[in-house]
Amino acid sequence: MEEVVDQSLREMRDTFASGRTRSVKWRKTQLEAIIEMVKDNEDKMCDVLFQDLGKHSTEAFRDELGFVMRSATTALNCLDKWVVPKKSNLPLLFYPSTGKVISEPYGTVLVLSSWNFPISLSLDPLIGAISAGNTVLLKASELSPNASAFLAKTIPSYLDSKAIKVIEGGPDVATILLKHQWDKIFFTGSPRIGKIIMAAAAEHLTPVTLELGGKCPTIVDHHSVSKDMKSVVKRISGGKWGSCSGQACISVDYVLVEKSFASSLIEMLKPMIRSFFGENPKESGCLSRIVNKKHFQRLARLLNDPGVQASIVYGGSMDEEKLYIEPTILLDPPLDSEIMNEEIFGPILPIITLRDIQESIGFIKSKPKPLAIYAFTKDENLKTRILSETSSGSVTFNDVMIQYMCDALPFGGVGESGIGRYHGKYSFECFSHEKAIMEGSLAMDLEARYPPWNSFKLTFLRLAFREAYFKLVLFMLGLKK
Numbered sequence: 262m263e264e265v266v267d268q269s270l271r272e273m274r275d276t277f278a279s280g281r282t283r284s285v286k287w288r289k290t291q292l293e294a295i296i297e298m299v300k301d302n303e304d305k306m307c308d309v310l311f312q313d314l315g316k317h318s319t320e321a322f323r324d325e326l327g328f329v330m331r332s333a334t335t336a337l338n339c340l341d342k343w344v345v346p347k348k349s350n351l352p353l354l355f356y357p358s359t360g361k362v363i364s365e366p367y368g369t370v371l372v373l374s375s376w377n378f379p380i381s382l383s384l385d386p387l388i389g390a391i392s393a394g395n396t397v398l399l400k401a402s403e404l405s406p407n408a409s410a411f412l413a414k415t416i417p418s419y420l421d422s423k424a425i426k427v428i429e430g431g432p433d434v435a436t437i438l439l440k441h442q443w444d445k446i447f448f449t450g451s452p453r454i455g456k457i458i459m460a461a462a463a464e465h466l467t468p469v470t471l472e473l474g475g476k477c478p479t480i481v482d483h484h485s486v487s488k489d490m491k492s493v494v495k496r497i498s499g500g501k502w503g504s505c506s507g508q509a510c511i512s513v514d515y516v517l518v519e520k521s522f523a524s525s526l527i528e529m530l531k532p533m534i535r536s537f538f539g540e541n542p543k544e545s546g547c548l549s550r551i552v553n554k555k556h557f558q559r560l561a562r563l564l565n566d567p568g569v570q571a572s573i574v575y576g577g578s579m580d581e582e583k584l585y586i587e588p589t590i591l592l593d594p595p596l597d598s599e600i601m602n603e604e605i606f607g608p609i610l611p612i613i614t615l616r617d618i619q620e621s622i623g624f625i626k627s628k629p630k631p632l633a634i635y636a637f638t639k640d641e642n643l644k645t646r647i648l649s650e651t652s653s654g655s656v657t658f659n660d661v662m663i664q665y666m667c668d669a670l671p672f673g674g675v676g677e678s679g680i681g682r683y684h685g686k687y688s689f690e691c692f693s694h695e696k697a698i699m700e701g702s703l704a705m706d707l708e709a710r711y712p713p714w715n716s717f718k719l720t721f722l723r724l725a726f727r728e729a730y731f732k733l734v735l736f737m738l739g740l741k742k
Contacts, residue, residue, distance in 0.1 A: 262430065262433075262434055262437055263437055265428070266428070266437055266438060266441065269398060269426045269428070270369065270398070270441060272423055272426075273369045273396035273397075273398060273423070273424060273426065274368070274369050274396070275423075276396050276421075276423045276424045277366070277368050277369055277395070277396045277424070281421075281424065282366065282391075282394045282395060282396055282424050283366065283394045284394075285340060285341065285344055287421070288340060288391055288392055288394060289337055289340060290421075291391045291420055291421060291424075291425070292333045292336050292337045292340070292388065292391060292392065293337065294419040294420050295329070295333045295384060295387070295388060295391075295419070295420070296330055296333045296334060296337070297419060298415060298416070298418075298419040298420075299326050299329055299330050299333075299384075300330070302411075302415060303322070303326055305411060305415075306321065306325070306326055306380055306408075306411065307321045307322070307326070308407075309379075309405075309407035309408045309410075309411045310325065310379070310380065310408060312407040313376070313379065313405040313406065313407045313408050313552065314376075314377070314405065314505060314508075314549050314550060314552060315506075315548070315549045315550030315584075316505065316549050317546055317547050317549075320503070320504070320505075320547070320549070321380075324378060324381065324504055324505070325378055325379075325380040325381040326380065326381075328381050328385070328666065329380065329381050329384045329385060329388070331668070332384075332385050332388050332668060332684070332685075332688075333384075333388050335668055335685055336388050336389075336391075336392045336685075336688070336689070339685075339686065340392055340689075343364070343392065343686060343689045344364060346361045346362065346363045346364075346698070347361060347362045347363075348360075348361050349361055349362060349697075351699075352728060353728070353730060354725055354726070354728060355699075357701075357702045357704070357705070358699055358700060358701045358702065359699070359700050360697065360698065360699045360700075361698045362695050362696065362697055362698070363695075363696050363698055364393065364689070364690070364693040364694070364695055364696075365394070365693065365694050365696050366393045366394035366395040366692065366693060366694075367393070367395055367444035367445040367468070367692060367693070367694055368395060368396070368444030368445070369395065369396045369397075369398070369443060369444050370390045370395045370396070370397045370398070370443065370444060370445045370446070370447065370692060371397075371398050371400070371438060371443045371445070371446045371447070372386045372387060372390065372397055372398070372399045372400070372447045372448075373400050373435065373438075373446070373447070373448045373449070373450070373458065374386070374399065374400070374401050374402055374449055375402055375449040375450050376402035376403075376404035376405040376408075376552055377405075377505050377508045377509060377510075377552065377606075378505065378509070379401060379402055379405035379408035379409065379412075380408060380412075382449050383399055383401050383408075383412055384412075385683070385684075385688070386447045386449070386683065386688070387399060387425070388688060389683055389688025389689060389691055389692045390445075390447070390692045391425070392688065392689045392692070393688075393689050393691075393692035393693040394693075395444070395445070395692055396424040396425065397424070397425050397426070398426045398427075398428060398438070399412070399416070399425070399426070399427045399428070400427075400428050400429075400430065400434065400435060400438060401413065401427065401429065403429065403430060403431040404552055404553060405552070409429050410429065412427050413427040413428070413429050439457075439458065439461035439462075440461075442465040442467065443462075443465070443467050444467070444468075445467065445468050445469075445470075445692060446458060446461075446462050446467055446468075446469045446470075447469070447470045447472075447683075447691070447692075448469065448470070448471050448472065449472040449473075449510075450472075450473065451473065451474060451604075452473045452474065452475070452677050452678075455471040455473045455679075458471065459471065459680075469680060469681070470673070470679075470680060470681030470682075470683065470691055471674075471679050471680045471681065472510070472672075472673060472674065472679050472681075472683070473510070473632070473674050473677065473678050473679040474510035474604050474606070474632055474674075474678060474679075475510075475514075475604055475629055475630070475631040475632050475674070475677060475678040476514040476515060476601075476603075476604055476605070476628060476629075476631055477510075477511060477512065477513060477514045477631045477632055477633045477634065477635065478514065478515055478516075478517055478621070478624075478625050478628075478631060478634055478635070479497060479500070479513045479514075479515070479516045479517065479635040479636070479637070479661065480516075480517045480518075480618065480621045480634070480635065480636040480637065480638065480643075480647070481493060481497075481516055481517065481518040481522070481526060481618075481637050482618045482636070482637060482638035482639075482640055482643055483518065483519065483522040483525075483526070483618075484618070484640070485638050485639040485640045485643075486637050486638060486639060486659070489637075489659075490526075490529060491529075493637045493659075494526070494529045494530055494533050495533055496637075496659075496660055496661050497513055497516065497530070497610075497637075497661065498530060498533045498534060498537060499537075499661070499662075500512060500513040500635070500661030500662050501513040501588075501608070501610050502534065502537065502538070502548065502588045502608050502610075503537060503547075504662065505549045506548055506549040506550065506551065506586075506607065506608045507605065507606065507607045507608045507609070507610075508549070508551070508552065508556075508606050508607060509606075509662070510604075510632055511632055511633050511661075511662050511664075511665050512605075512606070512662070513610065513635060513661055514604060514605055514611075514631075515601070515605075515610065515611040515612070515613055516610065516611070516612045516613065517613050517615060517618070517621040517624060517625075518612060518613075518614060518615070518618070519614065519615055519616070519617065519618050520614035520615065520616060523592060523593075523612055523614045526612065527574055527575065527590055527592065527612060530575070530590060530610075531575055531590075534575070534576075534588045538588065542587055542588055543578075543580065543583070543585050543587070548585075548588070548608075550583070550584040550585060551584040551585070551586060551607065552584075553584070554581060554584070556606070556607070557579075557581055557584050557586070558581070560586055560605075560606075560607040560609065561579055561581070561586075562599075563598075563599055563600040563603075563605070563607075563609070564577065564579070564586075564589070564600070564609065566594075566595075566598050566599060566600065568594060568595040568598050569591060569594045569595070569598050569600050572591040572592050572593055572594040572595075572611075573589060573590070573591055574590050574591065574592045574612075575588075575589060575590040576588050576589035576590060576608075577589050586607060586608050586609070587608070588608045588610075589608060589609045589610065590610050590612060591609065591610065591611040591612065592611075592612050592614075593611075593612070593613060593614055594611050596613075601613075618638075618643070619643065619646070621636075622646050622647065622650050622651060625651050625653075626650065626651055629676060629677040629678070630652045630653055630654075630674070630675050630676035630677060630678055631653045631654070631674075631678055632653065632654040632655070632674045632678040632679065633653060633654055633655045633656070633657060633661075633662075633664065634647060634651060634653045634655075634656045634657075635656075635657050635658075635660070635661045636656070636657075636658050636659075637658075637659055638658065638659070639659075644658060652675055652676070653674075653675065653678070654672070654673055654674040654675050654678050654679060655670070655672070665684075667684075668684045668685030668688075669685055670684065670685075671683070671684060671687040672684040672687070673687075709721040709722055709725070720736060721733070721736065721737075724736060
């Protein structure tokens with residue numbers, strides 16, 4: 262495998278050095294090919310997503326195929342604007358110099374994708390890297406083996422195989438890849454692995470984007486949204502169980518609600534779950550499965566904690582053979598339990614009760630910074646407090662998860678939930694180095710820049726750095742000391 266990696270790197274670096282990937286025409290050709298690849302292989306992609314995760318084809322299109330086609334189309338339509346150098350308005354102090362910023366590709370990029378959305382989390386970063394003009398090596402996740410094999414087989418048939426490569430394998434392959442020097446590393450996965458990626462990148466001072474996760478809280482202010490509770494409950498249910506069975510970094514992790522309303526909320530959630538997945542969710546074709554036995558056993562361990570078991574108010578049944586965990590609701594599980602201190606990443610929803618919904622701010626602040634905060638409220642004061650007193654990758658009011666789909670907004674975490682951002686133009690920026698260009702004039706010179714130093718030059722510089730131009734003119738005319 263080391264020889265394969267070495268050869269791939271040499272070929273990608275040679276391709277980048279040739280300048281081929283800097284061409285806007287080349288970039289557009291690759292983006293068009295990605296769109297064509299998804300259109301040509303929609304059924305196959307849906308099949309591998311079902312095999313790996315039990316995803317329904319509609320869910321697969323919404324969260325992965327459709328998302329990728331939209332992302333590639335946006336990049337294709339906007340690329341001409343993105344690559345235009347940005348003129349800088351320089352202060353008068355630097356006249357007659359001019360300045361601009363140009364976006365240049367980093368070079369050869371490593372993308373390490375995740376298993377929960379194995380098509381979109383592989384192809385969407387690829388779209389950004391290609392848009393910026395890089396060569397790319399993609400390592401798809403071994404935990405979604407059918408999707409990984411599909412990408413490894415199909416991508417070379419559509420994209421420039423000397424510039425874009427796919428390697429399959431597990432942690433041993435990732436270790437080999439991380440020993441090499443890359444111009445940029447993009448990783449999607451857990452904070453634990455993110456730390457390993459960052460440590461490896463530090464060996465070569467390689468810039469990284471880490472798309473991680475965390476426990477995304479959802480605040481329900483029933484006082485201000487009482488007339489809209491059906492929509493609130495539907496959106497929470499969709500955000501918890503309707504996207505990869507809760508195996509999403511932006512999934513609703515837990516709900517914060519006033520104690521007086523908790524029972525009502527739970528009684529509204531129960532029929533909503535049944536409306537999504539029927540009386541027997543195990544037989545539903547709309548509920549994704551847990552990715553593998555290791556992750557199933559992790560979730561089972563969280564649920565089997567005696568304190569957590571005692572808090573189950575709905576669901577809780579499991580079938581390891583079918584990798585099935587019933588949509589489950591917990592009411593006030595112990596706050597020191599493992600389930601309340603690690604990202605759940607599964608179909609289990611804790612409801613945490615508070616005396617007053619304003620206490621949700623302090624609760625969230627006591628935890629690591631999440632990837633997203635969701636809040637169902639029309640209370641402008643509460644909204645202001647959430648925005649000003651908490652820190653998170655994003656905040657969404659009165660909905661969940663849709664911020665991820667909107668490529669007009671940057672997507673990324675902060676602190677333990679991630680470093681950097683992407684989507685839309687932000688993906689182009691993620692994989693670009695913004696280079697400052699300044700062009701001076703030889704027609705005139707500023708003597709105050711050069712030795713020998715004296716009090717006249719010092720006074721001139723003081724006024725110049727303060728941009729006190731009127732006083733500077735008076736000083737030069739001898740009218741001010």
